[in-house]
Amino acid sequence: MMKNESNSENLIRWFDPRSRKVGTWAFILNRITALGLTLYLFMHLIVLGNLARGPEAYDSFIAFAKNPVFIFGEMLVIAAGLIHGLNGIRIALNSFGVGVRYQKQLFLGLMLVAVAGIAVFARSMVFGGH
Template structure:
């Protein structure tokens, strides 16, 4: 406790050695959380184009329909879904509800995340295509 240097403590929560579903779920929650915060900033920054008038925005919209951007949208939805579904799981567990089923709930969250992401990805490419 007192001997661990600060950098080591800071990286402690990333260490998955010996950990199981719960630890993995926690790590993924953090990583998607960090990713989503970064996305939020980018998103708000990009929206400033709206203040620059129709040309700026509509040019961006055209670019955002490129396959690369659409794939990134898929990644975004993957992150959102995991964070949201595991958020529900963690809220219940945090109140002591369903603790014996936490590992199964985690795999359920994973399965649902992948399934809905696949559906959303299909929708994205058909809507934009």
């Protein structure tokens, strides 16, 4: 009984976002975006396979792609790509011993770049501007 209680307490603590360090957030973001991009890769291949069935399949996909839910999904892919890619560059640099002392600042700076990039993409996807 005692063992079960401490197990469930441990599980709850696992999902508790308080007092996590920046590095932990960076790891969590990297893993969530990595899983999201991998899921997207398979979905993308399935969609491409469907398009090859002919002009009707292509046209119906294009109609579906204009749906706001689809555009929101595309935004998530852009966000995941920017966050994972930019954070990935920091991880690669740090792995070679470059900028390790400033990894926190590097992470926060790169995430600001990611947010700016996401805003630029969102603007052109929603308003169609360049």
